[in-house]
Amino acid sequence: MDQRDELRALSSAVLDVAAHRSVTDVLQTILEAATRLLDATYGALGVPDKKGSFAEFLATGLTDEQWRAIGPVPRQHGLLGIMLCDPSAVRVQDIRLHEEFAGWPEEHPELTDFIGMPITAGDQILGELFLANKRAPGGFTADDEELLRLLAGHAAIALVNARLYEKSRELSIVDERNRLARELHDAVTQKLFSLRLTADAAAALLPRDPERADAELATVRTLARELTDELRAVVDNLRPADLTGDGLDTALAKQVALLDRVHGATVALTGGPCTRLSPEREEVVYRVAQEALHNALRHGSPRSVTVDLSCDGGAVTLTVTDDGTGFDPRARAGAGRRLGLASMRERARAVGARLEVKSRPGGGTTIRLAVPASHVAGERSEPAT
Structure with missing residues (x-):
C-alpha cells in the first residue's frame, strides 16, 4: 500500500x-x-x-x-x-x-x-x-x-x-423523564384530585339523595374520560384535549366551571376573550392556570379563587388570585407545591414569559403570567420570581 x-x-x-x-x-x-x-x-x-x-x-x-x-x-x-x-x-x-x-x-x-x-x-x-x-x-x-x-x-x-x-x-433521557413528570403532575394530578372529591360526594349522597348521587357519578365518568384523554395527550406529546378543540378562553372556562362545582370554594373566571397565541404559548397559559388552581385549592384552603385573562399592550396576562392561607415564597415549600412552582417557572421561561408569585402567610396568593403575543426564537425571558 x-x-x-x-x-x-x-x-x-x-x-x-x-x-x-x-x-x-x-x-x-x-x-x-x-x-x-x-x-x-x-x-x-x-x-x-x-x-x-x-x-x-x-x-x-x-x-x-x-x-x-x-x-x-x-x-x-x-x-x-x-x-x-x-x-x-x-x-x-x-x-x-x-x-x-x-x-x-x-x-x-x-x-x-x-x-x-x-x-x-x-x-x-x-x-x-x-x-x-x-x-x-x-x-x-x-x-x-x-x-x-x-x-x-x-x-x-x-x-x-x-x-x-x-x-x-443519558441527560436527554433524564430531561424527558422530568418532562413527563411535569406533564403528569400538571395534566393528571388536578383531575385525579377532582375525581376523588366527586366520588366522595357521590358516596355521601347515595343513601339520602340517589338522584344527586347519580349526577355526581356522571361527573366522575366525565372526569375519567377527560383523564384518559389527558394521559393519551401526554404520551403522544399532544396539546390538552380542551385546547385543541375549543381554544384557550373556552378551555379555561370549562376548567373553572368544573372546579367550582366539585370544590367548596368559589372559583370564577373574569376577562377574556383575548388575542390568540401560538399553540405552544396557549398550552403554557392553560397549564400554569391548572397548576395555580390546583395549588390554591389543595394547599391554600381558600373561600374563593379568581382566574383573570386579559390583553394589554401586546401581551396576554393570566392572573390567579386566592384568599387562602398563603405561604412564604422564600421558605422551602412542600414537595407538591415545590414541583408545581418549578413547573410553572420552567414553562414560563420556555416561551419568554414572565411569571410572578406573590404570597404571604395568612394573606392569600397571586400568580401572574405575562405572555408576549410575539416571541422571537432564542429570546430570553426575565427571571421568574
Missing part, C-alpha cells in the same frame, strides 16, 4: 469513526482500521476500568472458537499495564523478549513482532491499541508507528465524542 492509498484508507477510517455513535462501535472501527492499515494479523483494543481489568476489550484476527478458548478478558499487568501508565509507543521485533512480557494463556496465538500505542486525550490515557504479526516481512516500521500514532489521535477525539454523545443521551 503506497502513501496515497494509506492516506485514503486513513481518511475513510476516520470518517467511519465519526459516523458511529456508540463507544463500542467507535472502538471496533478504530481496531479494524488500524489492523488493515498496518497489515497486521492480530489486533486488540482495550479501555481500562477502575478494577484492574478492562471495561471494553476487542480483538481481531481470532476465530470465535479461539476467543472462547483463550478465556477471560486480560488483567492490567505486564506490557498491557505499562501502556496504560506511559504514553510512549512500544515497538519490538519479538514481544516474548520484552522485559515486561508476562506470558499468555495456553490457547493464545503466538505473537512475535508487536506495536502498541496508548490512546490519549491530553494527560489522560483512554485506552491502548496494539497489533502483532505484520504480514509483510521485517516487522513494524517507524512509518507504521507514525501512522498508528496519527490514527490513535483521531481515535481519541472520536472516543471522547462518543462518550459525550452517550452522556448527552
Whole structure:
C-alpha cells in the first residue's frame, strides 16, 4: 500500500469513526482500521476500568472458537499495564523478549513482532491499541508507528465524542423523564384530585339523595374520560384535549366551571376573550392556570379563587388570585407545591414569559403570567420570581 492509498484508507477510517455513535462501535472501527492499515494479523483494543481489568476489550484476527478458548478478558499487568501508565509507543521485533512480557494463556496465538500505542486525550490515557504479526516481512516500521500514532489521535477525539454523545443521551433521557413528570403532575394530578372529591360526594349522597348521587357519578365518568384523554395527550406529546378543540378562553372556562362545582370554594373566571397565541404559548397559559388552581385549592384552603385573562399592550396576562392561607415564597415549600412552582417557572421561561408569585402567610396568593403575543426564537425571558 503506497502513501496515497494509506492516506485514503486513513481518511475513510476516520470518517467511519465519526459516523458511529456508540463507544463500542467507535472502538471496533478504530481496531479494524488500524489492523488493515498496518497489515497486521492480530489486533486488540482495550479501555481500562477502575478494577484492574478492562471495561471494553476487542480483538481481531481470532476465530470465535479461539476467543472462547483463550478465556477471560486480560488483567492490567505486564506490557498491557505499562501502556496504560506511559504514553510512549512500544515497538519490538519479538514481544516474548520484552522485559515486561508476562506470558499468555495456553490457547493464545503466538505473537512475535508487536506495536502498541496508548490512546490519549491530553494527560489522560483512554485506552491502548496494539497489533502483532505484520504480514509483510521485517516487522513494524517507524512509518507504521507514525501512522498508528496519527490514527490513535483521531481515535481519541472520536472516543471522547462518543462518550459525550452517550452522556448527552443519558441527560436527554433524564430531561424527558422530568418532562413527563411535569406533564403528569400538571395534566393528571388536578383531575385525579377532582375525581376523588366527586366520588366522595357521590358516596355521601347515595343513601339520602340517589338522584344527586347519580349526577355526581356522571361527573366522575366525565372526569375519567377527560383523564384518559389527558394521559393519551401526554404520551403522544399532544396539546390538552380542551385546547385543541375549543381554544384557550373556552378551555379555561370549562376548567373553572368544573372546579367550582366539585370544590367548596368559589372559583370564577373574569376577562377574556383575548388575542390568540401560538399553540405552544396557549398550552403554557392553560397549564400554569391548572397548576395555580390546583395549588390554591389543595394547599391554600381558600373561600374563593379568581382566574383573570386579559390583553394589554401586546401581551396576554393570566392572573390567579386566592384568599387562602398563603405561604412564604422564600421558605422551602412542600414537595407538591415545590414541583408545581418549578413547573410553572420552567414553562414560563420556555416561551419568554414572565411569571410572578406573590404570597404571604395568612394573606392569600397571586400568580401572574405575562405572555408576549410575539416571541422571537432564542429570546430570553426575565427571571421568574
